[in-house]
Amino acid sequence: MDWAAIFSLQIVSAIATLVLLSIGLAVVFGMMKIINLAHGEFMMLGGYVAVLATHNLHVPIWISILVLAPLSVGLFGMLVERLLVRHLYGRMVDTMLATWGLSLALTGTATMLFGNTTVGISSPLPGISIGAYQTSGYGLFVIAVAVVVLLGMWALLRFTHFGLCARATMQNAKMAAALGANPGRIYSLTSGLGAALAGLGGAVLAPLTGVIPTLGASYIAKAFITVIGGGSAVITGTLTAASGFGLISQVVTFFSTPVFGEVALLLAAIVLIRVLPQGITGRFFRRAF
Amino acid sequence: MAMNRRAFLRTSAISAAALSTLSLKSFSAFAAEDAINIASLYDNSGGLDIYGKPIVDALTFAVEELNSGGGLLGRPLNLIKYDTQSNMQLYAQYAQQAALKDRAAVVHAGITSASREVVRPVLDRYKTLYFYNNQYEGGVCDRNFFGTGVTPGQTVEKLVSHVTKKWGKKVYIVAADYNYGQIVTAWVKKYVEQAGGQSVGIEFFPLDVTNFGATISKIQEAKPDFVWSALVGGAHMSFYRQWKAAGMTGKLPIASTTFAGGNEHIVLSSEESNGILICQNYVQELATPQNQAFVERFHKRFGADYPYITELAMGAYQGMMLWAEGVRQAGTVERMAVIESLEKGISLELPSGKVSVDPATHHCVLDVHIAEVRDRRLEVIESFAQQGPSDTAAVCNLVKNPRDAKQYSIAL
Numbered sequence: 001m002d003w004a005a006i007f008s009l010q011i012v013s014a015i016a017t018l019v020l021l022s023i024g025l026a027v028v029f030g031m032m033k034i035i036n037l038a039h040g041e042f043m044m045l046g047g048y049v050a051v052l053a054t055h056n057l058h059v060p061i062w063i064s065i066l067v068l069a070p071l072s073v074g075l076f077g078m079l080v081e082r083l084l085v086r087h088l089y090g091r092m093v094d095t096m097l098a099t100w101g102l103s104l105a106l107t108g109t110a111t112m113l114f115g116n117t118t119v120g121i122s123s124p125l126p127g128i129s130i131g132a133y134q135t136s137g138y139g140l141f142v143i144a145v146a147v148v149v150l151l152g153m154w155a156l157l158r159f160t161h162f163g164l165c166a167r168a169t170m171q172n173a174k175m176a177a178a179l180g181a182n183p184g185r186i187y188s189l190t191s192g193l194g195a196a197l198a199g200l201g202g203a204v205l206a207p208l209t210g211v212i213p214t215l216g217a218s219y220i221a222k223a224f225i226t227v228i229g230g231g232s233a234v235i236t237g238t239l240t241a242a243s244g245f246g247l248i249s250q251v252v253t254f255f256s257t258p259v260f261g262e263v264a265l266l267l268a269a270i271v272l273i274r275v276l277p278q279g280i281t282g283r284f285f286r287r288a289f
Numbered sequence: 290m291a292m293n294r295r296a297f298l299r300t301s302a303i304s305a306a307a308l309s310t311l312s313l314k315s316f317s318a319f320a321a322e323d324a325i326n327i328a329s330l331y332d333n334s335g336g337l338d339i340y341g342k343p344i345v346d347a348l349t350f351a352v353e354e355l356n357s358g359g360g361l362l363g364r365p366l367n368l369i370k371y372d373t374q375s376n377m378q379l380y381a382q383y384a385q386q387a388a389l390k391d392r393a394a395v396v397h398a399g400i401t402s403a404s405r406e407v408v409r410p411v412l413d414r415y416k417t418l419y420f421y422n423n424q425y426e427g428g429v430c431d432r433n434f435f436g437t438g439v440t441p442g443q444t445v446e447k448l449v450s451h452v453t454k455k456w457g458k459k460v461y462i463v464a465a466d467y468n469y470g471q472i473v474t475a476w477v478k479k480y481v482e483q484a485g486g487q488s489v490g491i492e493f494f495p496l497d498v499t500n501f502g503a504t505i506s507k508i509q510e511a512k513p514d515f516v517w518s519a520l521v522g523g524a525h526m527s528f529y530r531q532w533k534a535a536g537m538t539g540k541l542p543i544a545s546t547t548f549a550g551g552n553e554h555i556v557l558s559s560e561e562s563n564g565i566l567i568c569q570n571y572v573q574e575l576a577t578p579q580n581q582a583f584v585e586r587f588h589k590r591f592g593a594d595y596p597y598i599t600e601l602a603m604g605a606y607q608g609m610m611l612w613a614e615g616v617r618q619a620g621t622v623e624r625m626a627v628i629e630s631l632e633k634g635i636s637l638e639l640p641s642g643k644v645s646v647d648p649a650t651h652h653c654v655l656d657v658h659i660a661e662v663r664d665r666r667l668e669v670i671e672s673f674a675q676q677g678p679s680d681t682a683a684v685c686n687l688v689k690n691p692r693d694a695k696q697y698s699i700a701l
Contacts, residue, residue, distance in 0.1 A: 006506050013502065116334035116374075118523030120530060122558050127536020133509050136534040139502060207534075209499035209527055212336070218497060253503045257492055259466070261503075 002131025007254065009130070013139040015246030016146035020205065021219055022226035023149055023238050024198030029227050030234040031170045031190050034085060035092065037099040039223055040216025041106035042195050046073045046202030047211035048114060051121050061124045066145075069203030070196040077195020078188055085191065086184075103216060110213035120210035138207060145204050149197065154235050157289045166190060167289075225269040231279020236288035240280045245269065324367035325360070325622055327352065327609075328387030330398035330408065335375025336496060336522045339551030340400045340601050344422070345370060347602035348397060350590055351609035361616050369393065373404070380407040388415035394622040395420055395612050397605060401521065402426060402469040406696065409434060413694055418624045420612055422604035424550070424569070426472035427652075427678065428697040430685030432628060436652045437608040437644070438601075439570045441476035442680030443657050445546060447673055448568035449480040451659050452544045457514025458486030463504065463528065464519035465547075466493035468698075473519045473546055475699045476680070489513050494520065499527040505535050518545040518565075526553055533561040542566070554662045555596045565662045571603035571641035572660050572667040583640040607639050607653075611646060632687075643675065649686045652678035 025039040036042075046069040053064035084102065088095045125137035157163035168176040169186045177183050202215075209215070226245060230237025248268045253261030276283050329348050332341035352368040360366055369391050371383040380399065387393045388411065395418045399405040405421050412419040412433060419434050427440030460481050464470035470493055478488045490511040492504055508516060520528050529548075532538060544566045548554070554562045573584060588595055614637055616622050619630040636645035642656035654677045660667040684697040 003510060006509075010503050010506060017500075111334075117338055118336065118526065120526070120556075122561060123530060123534035125534065127534060129536065133506065134536045134540065135506065136502065136531060137536075138534050208531065210523065210530075212523065218499075250503065254507065257494070258498050258500065258503070259493075259495060 002133050005130045006133045006135055009135060009139065010254070011247055011250045013143055014250040015242050016143040017205065018222065018226050018242035018246045019146040019150065019238055020142065020201035022223040022230075022242065023153070023234075024194045024196070024201060025223045026227045026230065026234045026238045027153070027197060028191060028194035030232050030237065031166060031194075032187060033092070034089075034191075035096050035099070036194070037096055037220070038080075038103035038106060038216075039198055040218075040220035041103045041110075042073050042077065042198035042216075043202030043205075043219050044110060044211065044213065044215040045076065045106065046070065046199030047206035047209075047215060048110065048119075049073065049199065050203035050206045051119050051211050052114075054121050055119075061121065065203040065206070066200070070200040073199025073202070074192045074196030077198070078192035080195070081188055081191035086187070089187075103220075107213050107216065114213065116213055118210040118212045121207050123207040142204060142208075145200070149200070150235055150239060154289060157235070162186075162189065222265070225265070229269055229272050229279055231276075231281035231283075233281035233285060233288045236285045237279055237281040240285070241272075244272070244280075324365045325362075326367050326369060326391045326393045328369045328371065328383075328391055328393035328396045328398070329605075330371045330373050330380060330383050330387065330396065330404075332375040332400055332404075333370075333372040336524055337375040337400050337551075339523055339526075339553075339556070340423075340599070341372075341375075343552070343597070343599045343602035344400070344605045346591055346595075347587075347598070347606040348609055350587060351606045351613075353590070354586075355609070355613055361613055362620065362622070377404060377407055380404045381411060384408045384411040385415070388412060388417040393417060394616075394624075395627075397422060397608055399423070400601070401467065402472075403467045405429070406468065416624060418612075418627060420608040422608035423601050424546070424604070426469050426476065426698070427680040428472070428684060428699070429695075430650065430681065430687065430690075430697060431694040432651065432687050432691050433624075433694070434651055435608070435611070435631065435646065436650075436678075436681075437611060438604045438653075439655065439657060439676075440652065440678050440680050441473060441480075441546075442678055442682075443570075443655075443676040444568040445473065445476050446480050446679075447657060447671075447676075448544055448546070448566065448659055449477065450484055451568075451671060452515055452542070452566060453481065453484040453486050456542050458484065459489050459513045460486060460515055460517050461490040461492075461508045461511050461513035462488055462517045462519070463492050463494065463501075463508075464517075465521035465525065466495045470519050470521065472698050477517050477519070477546075479699065486514075494525065496522050497524050499524045501528045501531045502535075504528075505531060505537065508541070509537075513541070515542045515544055518543055519547050520545075521547055522551070526551075526556065529553065529557050529561050529565075533558075539564065549597075549660075549662065549667060550599055550601055552597050552599060554665055554667065559664045562662045563664065566659060566670075567662070567667065568657055568659045569600040569667075570655050570657055571598075571600045572658060572669060573598045574660075574667055574669065575641065575658070577640070577642070579638060580640040603639075603641055607637075607641065607644050610637055610639060611635060611644065611653075647678060647682070649688050650678050650681045651687060652681050654678070 049069040050064045053059040123138040128137045165181040173183045226241045230241035249261040249265035252264035373379040397420045398408045422437045424438040464474045615627045615631040619626040632648045645654045658669045659671040
C-alpha cells in the first residue's frame with residue numbers, strides 16, 4: 001500500500017515535471033506558432049536566477065524561485081520578441097534559425113559569466129514519510145506548482161479580457177485587429193508569458209537537478225516532444241501528453257533503469273506522432289484550450 | 290641559454306597562449322628550445338571539471354616547485370595544459386597533439402577510465418610516456434603506463450570490511466554507467482560477498498542523469514543495510530541532494546569510492562553529506578608534518594580559501610614527482626630510460642606518506658585512509674599503511690611480460 005502510494009507519487013511528479021518543462025513552450029508554439037528553440041535556455045536562465053539570487057543576494061529561496069525567476073525571464077522573453085522574433089512572423093524556418101542562434105548565444109554567454117560548472121541549491125523542504133517509505137517533500141511542491149500553473153493558465157484564457165483577445169488573435173490576427181485588439185501587444189505579452197513560465201519551470205526544477213549552462217539541451221527535447229504530442233490546445237494538450245509520457249517513462253524507470261525510461265518515452269512519442277500527426281488534441285478534446 | 294624564473298614563466302605563458310589559439314608553430318618552438326615539454330590533458334570545464342580543476346592546479350604547483358628548484362637536468366619544465374572540456378573526442382585529438390607536436394616527455398592525462406582508454410592507445414602508438422594519476426578500477430597492464438592512484442584492492446576491500454562490520458551485510462550499489470562504474474561495482478559485489486553479505490540491488494546511471502527519485506524509492510523497497518555510491522560528476526551530485534530531500538540522510542548510511550573526489554563534500558551542504566564514509570590515499574586533513582607543510586605552501590600559492598586539495602589533485606602531484614625522480618635517476622628524459630629507472634621501484638616521501646612504484650604492475654604501493662565526512666571535512670577514522678595493488682598484481686606482471694598492453698578486468 002505504502003509502496004503503491006510512493007509509486008503513484010513518483011509518477012505524478014514525473015508528469016508535473018513534464019508539464020513545467022513544456023508549458024512555456026506550449027504557450028509560445030500553440031498560441032503564436034513560433035518554434036522557440038531557445039526555450040531550454042530560458043529555463044536555464046530561470047535556474048540561474050533562482051540559484052544566484054538565493055546564494056549571492058540572499059533573497060529567500062521561495063521569492064527567487066516563484067517571483068524573481070519568472071519575472072526576469074519573462075521580461076527577457078518580451079525583449080527577445082521585440083528585437084528578434086517580431087521581424088520574422090510567418091517565416092517559420094527563419095524563426096527556428098534565429099531562436100537556435102539565440103540558444104547558442106545564451107549558452108555561450110552563461111558559460112562565460114558563470115563558468116561551465118554545475119551549481120545548485122539545496123531543496124528547501126524536508127522529506128516526508130509515507131508508511132515505511134521516505135520521499136522528497138519537494139516533489140509535492142513541484143506537483144503543486146504544476147497544478148497551479150495549469151489552473152492559472154486556464155483561468156487566464158477562459159475568464160480574462162486578455163485571454164479572449166489572445167485566443168482571437170491566435171485564430172485570426174487581422175480580424176481581431178479589425179475588432180480593436182492590438183496584435184502587437186498581444187504577441188508581446190504572450191511571449192513574455194511563455195518565457196516567464198519557462199523561467200519558472202527552470203527555477204522550480206533547479207534544486208532537483210542543479211544548473212549548468214548546457215542544461216537547456218537536456219530539457220528541450222522532452223519539452224518539444226510533449227508539446228508536439230499534445231497538439232495545438234495549450235493546456236489540455238500539455239496535460240494529456242505529459243500524463244501519457246510521464247506515466248510510461250516512470251513505470252519503465254521503476255522496473256528497469258532511467259535509461260530505459262527515457263527510451264520508452266521516446267518510443268511512445270514516435271508511435272503517438274505516427275498515429276496522431278496533429279497531436280492528441282488534434283483528434284480528441286478539439287474544443288479545449 | 291640562461292633563463293631566470295620570471296623570464297621562463299613569461300615565455301611559457303606566451304607559448305601556452307600561442308598553443309591555445311592554435312597559432313604559429315614557430316612561437317611554441319621558441320619556448321620548447323631548451324625546456325622539457327610536459328603535457329596535461331584534464332577536463333577544466335564541463336561536467337567533470339569538479340575533478341579537473343584541482344588536478345590542474347596541483348600539476349601547475351608541482352611544476353612550479355620543480356622549476357624553482359632548478360628544473361630537471363638543468364632544464365626548465367614547460368607544462369602544456371590542454372582543457373579536454375569533458376569531451377572524449379578532445380582527449381584523442383590532444384593526446385596526438387601532445388605526442389607529435391609538443392613532443393612531450395610525459396603526458397599526465399585523464400580523469401574517467403573512459404578517457405584513459407582513449408589516451409592510452411594513442412600514447413602507446415606514439416611511444417610517449419603516460420601517467421594516469423587517479424584512483425580507478427584497476428587492471429591496466431602496460432609498460433608505457435604508470436598508475437599512481439589507488440585501485441579497489443587497496444580501498445574497496447578495506448572500506449567494505451569496515452562498513453559490513455559497522456552497518457550490516459546488505460548493500461545497494463548505485464554507480465556511473467561506464468567502465469569505471471561497472472568494474473568497481475563488480476569489485477564491491479565480490480568483496481561484500483566475501484564478507485558474507487550480498488548486494489540487494491545494482492543500478493547504473495549515465496553521466497547526465499539528474500533525477501534519482503525512482504531510485505531512492507527502489508532503494509527503500511530493497512531494504513539494504515547501506516548504499517554504495519560510485520556516482521561520478523556534477524550531474525550525479527543531485528543524488529545526494531535528493532537523498533537528503535527525501536529525508537534518507539541519517540536513516541541509511543552511504544559508503545563511496547568517488548565521493549569527495551570532486552569536492553562534493555564542499556559543494557553540498559553538511560546536512561547532505563555528513564556521515565558518508567570514503568576510503569582514499571589522501572585527505573587534506575592528514576596530520577603529518579610533511580602534509581601540513583605542503584598544504585601551507587599550496588595555500589600560499591592558490592590562496593588560503595582554496596576549496597580543498599582532493600585525492601585526485603594529490604595523485605597528480607605524486608605522479609609528477611615520481612616521474613621527476615625517474616628522470617633524475619635516469620639522467621635523461623628519454624622514455625625507455627625513465628621507465629627503467631622507475632621500474633627500480635622508486636620511492637618518495639610525499640604528503641600522503643610513502644609512495645613507491647611497484648615494478649611488476651606500474652602501480653603504486655601507498656597508504657590508504659578510511660575517512661568520514663563531517664561538516665565539510667574528511668575526518669580519518671582508520672588508516673592502513675603501505676597497501677599494494679593486489680587486484681592488478683593478481684593478473685599483471687610486466688617484469689615477466691613486458692609486452693603486455695591491455696586492461697584486465699574482473700570476471701562478472
